[in-house]
Amino acid sequence: MVFTTARPQGLAVLHFITKSENQNHSMHHFHYHGSQLYCEDVSVETLARKYGTPLFIYSQQTITDRFLALDQALSELDHLVCFAVKSNSNRAVLRTVADLGGGFDIVSAGELQRVIAAGGQAGKCAFAGVGKSEAEIRYALEQGVYTFNVESEAELKRIDAIAGRLKKKAPVAVRVNPNVEAHTHAKITTGTYENKFGIAFEEIEKVYARASRMKNLWLRGVQMHIGSQITESTPFETAVRKVGPLAARLKARHGLEFFSLGGGIGIVYDPALESGSPKWWLAGAGRKTLTPARYAERLLPDLKSLGLRILLEPGRFISGNSGILVTRIEYVKRTGRKNFLIVDAAMNDLIRPAFYDAYHQILPLSRKGGKLISSDVVGPVCESGDYFCHDRPLPKVGEGDYLALMSAGAYGSVMGSNYNSRALPAEIMVRGKKAAVVRRRQALEEIHVGESIAPWQK
Ligand SMILES: *Cc1c(COP(=O)(O)O)cnc(C)c1O
Numbered sequence: 463m464v465f466t467t468a469r470p471q472g473l474a475v476l477h478f479i480t481k482s483e484n485q486n487h488s489m490h491h492f493h494y495h496g497s498q499l500y501c502e503d504v505s506v507e508t509l510a511r512k513y514g515t516p517l518f519i520y521s522q523q524t525i526t527d528r529f530l531a532l533d534q535a536l537s538e539l540d541h542l543v544c545f546a547v548k549s550n551s552n553r554a555v556l557r558t559v560a561d562l563g564g565g566f567d568i569v570s571a572g573e574l575q576r577v578i579a580a581g582g583q584a585g586k587c588a589f590a591g592v593g594k595s596e597a598e599i600r601y602a603l604e605q606g607v608y609t610f611n612v613e614s615e616a617e618l619k620r621i622d623a624i625a626g627r628l629k630k631k632a633p634v635a636v637r638v639n640p641n642v643e644a645h646t647h648a649k650i651t652t653g654t655y656e657n658k659f660g661i662a663f664e665e666i667e668k669v670y671a672r673a674s675r676m677k678n679l680w681l682r683g684v685q686m687h688i689g690s691q692i693t694e695s696t697p698f699e700t701a702v703r704k705v706g707p708l709a710a711r712l713k714a715r716h717g718l719e720f721f722s723l724g725g726g727i728g729i730v731y732d733p734a735l736e737s738g739s740p741k742w743w744l745a746g747a748g749r750k751t752l753t754p755a756r757y758a759e760r761l762l763p764d765l766k767s768l769g770l771r772i773l774l775e776p777g778r779f780i781s782g783n784s785g786i787l788v789t790r791i792e793y794v795k796r797t798g799r800k801n802f803l804i805v806d807a808a809m810n811d812l813i814r815p816a817f818y819d820a821y822h823q824i825l826p827l828s829r830k831g832g833k834l835i836s837s838d839v840v841g842p843v844c845e846s847g848d849y850f851c852h853d854r855p856l857p858k859v860g861e862g863d864y865l866a867l868m869s870a871g872a873y874g875s876v877m878g879s880n881y882n883s884r885a886l887p888a889e890i891m892v893r894g895k896k897a898a899v900v901r902r903r904q905a906l907e908e909i910h911v912g913e914s915i916a917p918w919q920k
Pocket residue numbers: 546548549567590591687689690691724725726727775776777778779872
C-alpha cells in the first residue's frame with residue numbers, strides 16, 4: 463500500500479506499507495505487487511481493462527476474514543453474526559456470509575428475497591426498520607424470519623394482527639433506544655432521543671408488558687443499534703451496561719432468548735490516521751482501531767452473565783474494506799488554482815463523499831514515484847457535490863490511468879442510482895487467483911426499460 467504523508471513542515475512524501483504490515487492491520491487483501499495493485503492474487507488493472515470502468519471489485523477473503531474475526535471474538539457465547547444486507551447486498555457477498563454460517567440483518571422484503579436467492583436462510587434473518595408494510599410483514603412471516611425487530615407499538619399491533627390472520631406466532635424483539643451518544647456523523651447516529659429509531663429506554667418494560675398480552679406475538683428478544691462507523695468501544699460499553707440489566711429483567715419476565723447489540727463497528731478509511739502510522743498525530747490521540755478482540759474484551763464480561771443468545775448486526779465492518787471502486791481518468795484539467803482529475807465514476811456510483819463528507823483513500827493502480835500534486839478527483843455529474851476528494855496530494859497521473867477508491871465495499875454499490883442516466887457499474891468477486899462477474903454492467907437501454915410515453919402522446 464502507499465499513502466501520502468504531509469509532514470509538519472508541509473512537505474508531501476510517499477510512504478509505502480509492505481504487504482506484511484497491512485496484514486498486521488488485518489484490514490484487507492488489496493496490496494501492491496511491485497508497482498501493480500492486486501486484489502488477492504489478481505491484478506486490478508487487468509480486471510479494469512477486461513471489464514471496463516467504473517468497476518466494483520470485492521475480495522472474498524477479506525469478507526471471510528472480517529466475518530470470522532467477529533464470529534471468533536464471540537465464540538465463548540451462544541451467538542449469531544447477522545450481516546447487515548443494506549451495506550452490500552450483492553448475492554455473491556451474501557452467499558459468502560451464508561456459507562460461513564452467518565445470519566442477516568434485513569430492512570425490506572426485497573432484501574429478504576435477495577438473501578433467499580443467494581442461498582441464505584430466512585430463519586437466520588432479523589427484520590429491522592421503522593416502516594415495515596403489511597405486505598412485507600406477511601412475506602417475512604410466511605418465510606419464517608428469526609425475528610422482527612420492532613420500532614413502535616403501532617408496529618407490534620400490526621404484526622400481531624397479521625400473524626393472527628396467518629395463524630402464526632410472530633417472533634419479535636423491541637428496539638430499545640438507549641439514548642447513548644455514539645460520537646459519529648449526524649446522519650448515521652441512531653441511539654439518541656433526537657432520532658426516529660426505537661422506543662425510549664424508560665418506556666420499554668411497559669411496552670413488553672402490553673405486548674405480552676397480544677396473543678400472536680412471541681417475545682423472543684430485545685434489540686438496540688446506536689449508530690454507524692463507531693470507532694471507540696465506550697459507546698458500546700455504555701449502551702450494554704444500560705440495556706444489559708433491562709434484558710435480564712425482560713428475560714426473567716417474558717422468557718426472552720436473545721439480545722441483539724446491533725451493528726455500527728467502525729473501520730479504517732484513512733490508514734494514515736491509524737495509531738503508529740506516520741500521520742497518526744493528525745488524528746489527535748492516535749487512538750487504536752476498534753478491533754473485534756477489543757470489542758469483545760470490553761463487552762464479554764457484561765454479556766456472559768446474561769445467559770442470552772447474543773446477536774450482532776455488522777455491515778460496514780464486514781463489507782467496507784472488502785471492496786474498491788476502480789475508475790479511469792477521462793481528463794486532466796488544470797485551472798489557475800486546481801488540478802482536476804475528471805474520472806468516469808461519479809456520485810451516482812459512490813455517494814458517500816457527497817452525502818457524509820466521507821473520506822476514501824485513493825490509490826493509483828500503477829504505483830509511481832515522483833512528486834505529489836495537490837488534486838481534486840471529480841466525476842462527470844452536474845453537481846458540485848460530485849467529488850471524491852479535494853486538494854489531496856496524489857501522484858502525477860494522466861488520461862487513461864486508473865485509480866482505486868478504497869474501502870468502497872459498504873454503502874457504495876447499494877446506494878447507486880441512475881442519476882444522469884448513468885448505467886450501474888459491474889461488480890467482480892475475487893477469490894485467490896479467480897475473478898468472476900457477480901453483477902454485469904447495466905446496459906443503457908435497461909435504465910429506461912420500464913418507462914413509456916402516456917397514451918395521449920402517441
Ligand atoms: C444500518 C444498520 C446496521 C448496520 O450498520 P453498520 O454500521 O453497517 O454496521 C445494523 N443494524 C441496524 C438496525 C441498522 O439500521
